[in-house]
Amino acid sequence: MILDAHSHVQDPVHRHIALLDEAGVDRAVLFSTRPHPERATDLASFRREMSVLDETIGGRPGHTDDHRAARRELSSACAAYPDRFIGFGKVGLELPTQRIAAEVEREVVGRGFRGIGELTPPPDGAGRIEPVLRAAADHGGLPVVVHGFAPTTAGDLATLARLARRHPTVPLVISQLGGLNWLTAIELARDTPNMYLELSTANIVFAVRLAIDELPDRTLFGSDAPYGDPLLARATVERVTAPGALRDRVLGGTLAELLGL
Helix, strand or coil: CCEEEEEECCCCHHHHHHHHHHHCCCEEEEECCCCCHHHCCCHHHHHHHHHHHHHHHCCCCCCHHHHHHHHHHHHHHHHHCCCCEEEEECCCCCCCHHHHHHHHHHHHHCCCCCEEEEECCCCCCHHHHHHHHHHHHHCCCCCEEECCCCCCCHHHHHHHHHHHHHCCCCCEEEHHHHHHHHHHHHHHHHCCCCEEEECCCCCCHHHHHHHHHHCCCCEECCCCECCCCHHHHHHHHHHCCCCCHHHHHHHHHHHHHHHCC
């Protein structure tokens, strides 16, 4: 089974399904999203969507109505294609600890989602995810995915590794291979047994090769669609691996184990 470990709701959803079909991807982890760059028709509209992305990855909470709409989109997409999408629910890191636990109970477990993410703490604020990790541990070790590209800092990655070691029953997935800090991400994950690296949007192919070499059982194929493309992301993994057990693990086997598929 080929599993894309990182994608966001697209509009219309059937275009995403077409991309998965083209890439030979069986199922994709799906996160909610407020920005929709795929809706843009020109540079100005693309800038508007990216300004929302900047707000999101900067850790700014945004409008409640926008979050509710994003959750509805996620639920609708997963309901329309239950055999293709694996929903992950997001919780607000600005909430008090007790409310975060309640959010995980209601918005993740209560909706039948298989994990939590993609979390977007503010730069140098990765410590905010600890209440989420505690809640994930309380529910049997739900996987937690954290944004890894800028503005996430090298210091954030070190904080995430420290928190992962504090909560060893929770698989902590760093997305986008840690962005420009990919070498640091690989070193930290190598020494943190419950830390995983998702490989989308890597800036150089060698980063993907090195990550898989160092973490053959804890690297995950992902596209970050619509920002990345499933076909190209799969081709990158296949370019740096030979056919066989290792490639199969990266393209889906490891994620299937984490999710109990």
